Amino acid sequence: MSQHTPLIGHLLELRKRLLRAVVVVLLIFAGLAYFATDIYHYLAKPLLQHLPQGSQMIATDVAAPFFTPFKLAFVVAIAIAIPYLLWQLWSFIAPGLYQRERRLIAPLLLSSSLLFYGGVAFAYFVVLPLALGFFTSVAPEGVTVATDISRYLDFVLAIFMAFGLAFEMPVAIILLCWSGVTDAASLRAKRPYVIVGVFIVGMLLTPPDVISQTLLAVPMWLLFELGVILSGWYQKQPLQASSTTGEE
DSSP states (O other): OGGGHHHHHHHHHHHHHHHHHHHHHHHHHHHHHTTHHHHHHHHHHHHHTTSOTTOOOBOSSTTHHHHHHHHHHHHHHHHHTHHHHHHHHHHHHGGGSOHHHHHHHHHHHHHHHHHHHHHHHHIIIIIHHHHHHHHHHTOOTTOOOOOBHHHHHHHHHHHHHHHHHHTTHHHHHHHHHHTTSOOHHHHHHTHHHHHHHHHHHHHHHSOSSHHHHHHHHHHHHHHHHHHHHHHTTSOOOOHHHHHHHHHO
């Protein structure tokens, strides 16, 4: 019976952390629900500014005008709660980490949140206006652009997620180097392939115009270079050195 006690303790601790995370997200959502329509209107600004005179968004589903703003408010609640969610994750795994690992993970969790927010902000203020301006400008003559509110939300959330995750590149590189999968020297040697790769990713994740592709590829390349520089401080220590440090 005693063999199962640690596992039960971990499961109870995980349940406590998950419950706290859910409660915080629901509390934030409750505070945002009243402003759900305003939040959606703010999200729709990049599109509304490029719609032809007299055009507006539409709802092809009867319930979409009611549920779509609340869906957005719930997603925003999760985004706002990301630092707290990561802190709960950190609190759960921290007891099983060494002191050196704790010093590494804590700043990575903070930087992950900031980089994700930075990617979303970059997508909203820079990429969306250019992409939506391109899409609305290439509509054939006689075609009225009238976007469904649900599909527009799905499109924007996909763009936000793509840029938010793309901006996590420095964190991913640091983790790869810290775990010993690769090192800074190997990454520098593969720089030409990385540059080609980020432009391919930019082509796949953005509208088919050179400006939008470049707006994703260039930041990813710069973030790659930043990750390579920072990864030099987090190289995996050789086993012998680690054991010597442990003995000391």
